[in-house]
Amino acid sequence: MSQAAVLVLLLTFPELEELVVDPRQYKSAVRVIWNEMDMTMVNDELGNGILSSNQIITISVAGSTTSGRPLSDEELAKLDDTIIYMDGLTVTQTELTQFVEERMENLAPNICAIVG
Numbered sequence: 001m002s003q004a005a006v007l008v009l010l011l012t013f014p015e016l017e018e019l020v021v022d023p024r025q026y027k028s029a030v031r032v033i034w035n036e037m038d039m040t041m042v043n044d045e046l047g048n049g050i051l052s053s054n055q056i057i058t059i060s061v062a063g064s065t066t067s068g069r070p071l072s073d074e075e076l077a078k079l080d081d082t083i084i085y086m087d088g089l090t091v092t093q094t095e096l097t098q099f100v101e102e103r104m105e106n107l108a109p110n111i112c113a114i115v116g
């Protein structure tokens with residue numbers, strides 16, 4: 001996740017960055033948690049393929065003792081912009097990967113034969 005989004009979210013839930021280390025899971029968790037201070041309110045949504053049950057339990061416990069504060073409208077807008085930007089990067093990355101995979105046979109036939 002971008003440094004700006006992490007810094008903004010650190011105000012609400014500083015422990016989340018350490019609990020969810022995968023950037024895509026982190027982004028998805030941030031989108032679900034948003035500005036909720038009671039983590040038990042978002043447990044079901046986090047469990048919908050975003051995080052494991054162990055991560056959800058850990059986040060709920062950490063969230064109940066967090067020293068964070070709710071974000072202002074301006075901070076939420078920055079966070080939203082960052083998440084939208086990250087979504088765009090993910091789409092571009094997927095398109096580039098597909099492009100290379102589709103053309104790999106023509107670009108490097110020997111490597112394709114070795115790798116399979």
